[in-house]
Amino acid sequence: MADQSRQQRTEDTAPRTRYRAGDIVLYRDAEKFWTGRSGHTTVCKVERSWTNVNSGARMYDLIDVTTKHHLTGHPDYMRLLPPVDAMHDIDTAPLSEPDVGAMSAAAVAWLRQALRTDTGQPKVPAAD
Structure with a gap:
């Protein structure tokens, strides 16, 4: 009975999602994970989805981004x-702060890219 209850909780919490080409996902190799081997979790990009003809399960072709x-x-x-989540630091950067050091490196890089002129030179003045 306890095993059935635990299984039901797991099924209830597992997200039921379909992924699209180009989505960035975290993928866990279950076999490596359960046998304690390293490298079991990677960041991947979804290339395509397909249906396994034997099991009927939807599967995904992934590319490890690293x-x-x-x-x-x-x-x-x-x-x-x-x-x-990837853009959180940029979206919440303290843009009113005079100290560029208060912003994360990603936020500063994004701002520099966004503020470039046609000549490729940044418009943001250099910090003193």
Whole structure:
């Protein structure tokens, strides 16, 4: 009975999502994870989805963004990495602060890119 309850809780909390080409996901290799091997969790880009003809399961072709290795992922072991999380430091950068050091490096890089003129020179004055 306890095992059935635990299984139901797991099923209830697992996200039911379909991924699109171009999505950035966290992928966990379940076999490596459960056997204690390193390298079990990687950031990947979704290339395409397809249906396994034997099991009927939706599967995904992934590319590890660090190594460029191709992987096949089952959606139970994938989680979307939302763009809002990746952009949080830029979205919440203290733009009214005179001290550029108060902003994260990513926010400063984004601002410099956004403020470039046609000549490629930054418009933001250099910090004293």
